[in-house]
Amino acid sequence: MTVVAAPTLHVTKGHGTQNDFVLLDDRDGRVELSATLVRALADRRAGVGGDGVIRVVAGEHVPEGVEALAQDPAARWFMDYRNADGSVAEMCGNGVRVFAAYLERLGLWDAADGELTLGTRAGVRRVRRVPVPAGIGDDVWYAVDMGPWHLPGGPDAARAGADAEVDVVGLPVARAGLSVDIGNPHVVLALGGEEELAAADLTRAPKVTPLPVDGTNVELVVPLGEHAASDGTLVGRVRMRVHERGVGETRSCGTGACAAALAVRTWAGVGAPDVWLVDVPGGTVRVSVLAQGHVELAGPAVLVADADVDLAALTAG
Numbered sequence: 131m132t133v134v135a136a137p138t139l140h141v142t143k144g145h146g147t148q149n150d151f152v153l154l155d156d157r158d159g160r161v162e163l164s165a166t167l168v169r170a171l172a173d174r175r176a177g178v179g180g181d182g183v184i185r186v187v188a189g190e191h192v193p194e195g196v197e198a199l200a201q202d203p204a205a206r207w208f209m210d211y212r213n214a215d216g217s218v219a220e221m222c223g224n225g226v227r228v229f230a231a232y233l234e235r236l237g238l239w240d241a242a243d244g245e246l247t248l249g250t251r252a253g254v255r256r257v258r259r260v261p262v263p264a265g266i267g268d269d270v271w272y273a274v275d276m277g278p279w280h281l282p283g284g285p286d287a288a289r290a291g292a293d294a295e296v297d298v299v300g301l302p303v304a305r306a307g308l309s310v311d312i313g314n315p316h317v318v319l320a321l322g323g324e325e326e327l328a329a330a331d332l333t334r335a336p337k338v339t340p341l342p343v344d345g346t347n348v349e350l351v352v353p354l355g356e357h358a359a360s361d362g363t364l365v366g367r368v369r370m371r372v373h374e375r376g377v378g379e380t381r382s383c384g385t386g387a388c389a390a391a392l393a394v395r396t397w398a399g400v401g402a403p404d405v406w407l408v409d410v411p412g413g414t415v416r417v418s419v420l421a422q423g424h425v426e427l428a429g430p431a432v433l434v435a436d437a438d439v440d441l442a443a444l445t446a447g
């Protein structure tokens with residue numbers, strides 16, 4: 131890969147339920163997306179600002195993209211996702227939807243032609259446009275098949291409902307948490323109610339024991355009950371706050387919402403809903419448990435700005 135010598139970098143800013151990203155069209159794989167460049171772009175004062183940076187690159191230009199193409203030759207575009215601290219993450223649920231909206235903007239995908247197949251570090255993912263659920267908003271919604279999920283603690287953790295201890299600043303005692311893998315790592319813990327959720331101080335990372343070697347995202351959830359939708363489907367609802375690995379507290383996390391719904395569904399046991407609305411500080415997303423161990427995430431994706439970044443000024447410090 132060669133470093134782009136151009137003095138400016140054209141970027142787009144987008145978000146999914148206020149989980150915000152700097153998007154980069156590097157379809158030919160010419161940009162050296164170093165951790166330093168990612169941190170500078172994501173910087174909320176000296177840069178564009180975002181929870182992460184997402185690069186669109188043709189799969190053939192990056193090794194992980196080549197792997198995705200081997201899995202499914204339709205995975206022409208690869209989502210290269212980076213956290214705001216410059217670290218690489220396997221997957222970003224909100225990011226996939228924003229990636230799809232960005233591809234539409236770039237003319238690289240048309241939702242009218244059918245679903246989008248893309249490569250991610252967690253494997254191939256599929257996205258389609260879906261109707262916006264009544265009463266939730268008027269943004270464009272996309273649904274993503276997030277692929278397989280599992281409980282790293284296995285059946286023992288499922289039975290116990292926990293496999294980790296999580297200490298959150300602002301809460302009096304450490305809580306039991308359940309690890310959920312949805313392509314990237316999460317630990318979910320249930321709190322007693324809205325007051326506790328508000329009291330949690332997520333300016334510092336919760337202490338997770340044992341901490342997975344690659345770290346983890348942490349979701350705090352308050353179950354809000356269940357209701358029957360107009361078609362009779364049983365729908366569960368939870369409120370969630372999240373501390374993201376490589377970022378800090380964010381206003382939403384798509385993989386985190388999936389992990390939260392899956393953990394609450396595990397705790398609820400037989401007869402629990404397969405469809406969940408997850409309320410996050412930045413909005414609401416929908417999680418549906420699909421057949422064959424897959425889970426679907428649906429929610430909005432919004433592109434808000436385009437900018438030409440002066441690379442010399444950005445990296446001047």
Ligand SMILES: N[C@@H](CCC[C@H](N)C(=O)O)C(=O)O
Nearest residue numbers: 219222223224314383384385
């Ligand atoms: N916000 C994302 C998750 C981004 C990656 C995460 N911070 C990690 O390191 O695993 C989402 O919407 O899923």
